[in-house]
Every structure is written in C-alpha cells, then in structure tokens.
Amino acid sequence: MEMAHCKRCKRLFARVLGPICDECNKAEEEIFHGVKEYLRDNPKSTVGEISEATGVSAKKIFGYLREGRLEVAEGAGLHCARCGIAIASGKLCEECFVIAQREISGIIAAAEPQPAAPEMPERQKAMMHTTRRRK
Numbered sequence: 001m002e003m004a005h006c007k008r009c010k011r012l013f014a015r016v017l018g019p020i021c022d023e024c025n026k027a028e029e030e031i032f033h034g035v036k037e038y039l040r041d042n043p044k045s046t047v048g049e050i051s052e053a054t055g056v057s058a059k060k061i062f063g064y065l066r067e068g069r070l071e072v073a074e075g076a077g078l079h080c081a082r083c084g085i086a087i088a089s090g091k092l093c094e095e096c097f098v099i100a101q102r103e104i105s106g107i108i109a110a111a112e113p114q115p116a117a118p119e120m121p122e123r124q125k126a127m128m129h130t131t132r133r134r135k
C-alpha cells in the first residue's frame, strides 16, 4: 500500500486513486454537488454569482467548466481581455491586472526606455500558464 500526503488536507493517507484522501474526495464531491444544484436552480448565473452564492472559489468553478462537468449560460463565463483566460469578474485576470498596473507605472515613471513590444513574452507566459493549468 502506498502512503501519500493528501494534496488537499496534507494528511497521510493510503493512496488508492487520486492525490487526495477519501474524506477530501467526499468533501470535493459535496462542493461540486452544491455548485451543480445552485446552477440547476439558477441556470443563468455567472461564475461570479455562483461563487458568491455557494462560497466556492471562481477558480474551482472554472476548473469544473474546463473539465466539462458544469455548463454556464453563454456569456456567463468572462474572459480576460488580454490573455483570454477565464475570469470571475472585471476585464483582466489577476496576472494581467498586475502586468497592466506595472505597465502603467512604467509609463508614468518612464525612467528606462522599454523595448517596443514587452507585451509578447508576457502573453506567451500567460498562455503557457493556462495550458499547464488545464492538465
């Protein structure tokens, strides 16, 4: 029997299937169930609304969406205007928001001349990030 630390609660458990223990598995299922029930009663909710109503993080809900376990109304899933990643509210994801803030402060400071297209590698990074998270 293989012992492993649960990825969710960090407890040592006898690993059978996934990286989380039985109890966490059950808890996760309950969370998912809650989201699904809420969506059944409120089919037009946005991810932000679901998150607020169920207390489940938007990131988790988007995870369900990506896995195809959940479906929200068309347009309910917002996307970052910059990198296209799914977001709960606003126009930019957290990462792009930070980048945008940095760019704005960079423009204000204007201390060093920046290369013409500093946006490209950042975007690639963000895309790589997205692909990695999709696994």
Ligand SMILES: [Zn+2]
Pocket (backbone or CB within 6 Å): 006, 007, 008, 009, 010, 011, 020, 021, 022, 023, 024, 025
């Ligand atoms: Zn656990």
Ligand SMILES: [Zn+2]
Pocket (backbone or CB within 6 Å): 080, 081, 082, 083, 084, 085, 092, 093, 094, 095, 096, 097, 126
């Ligand atoms: Zn973004």
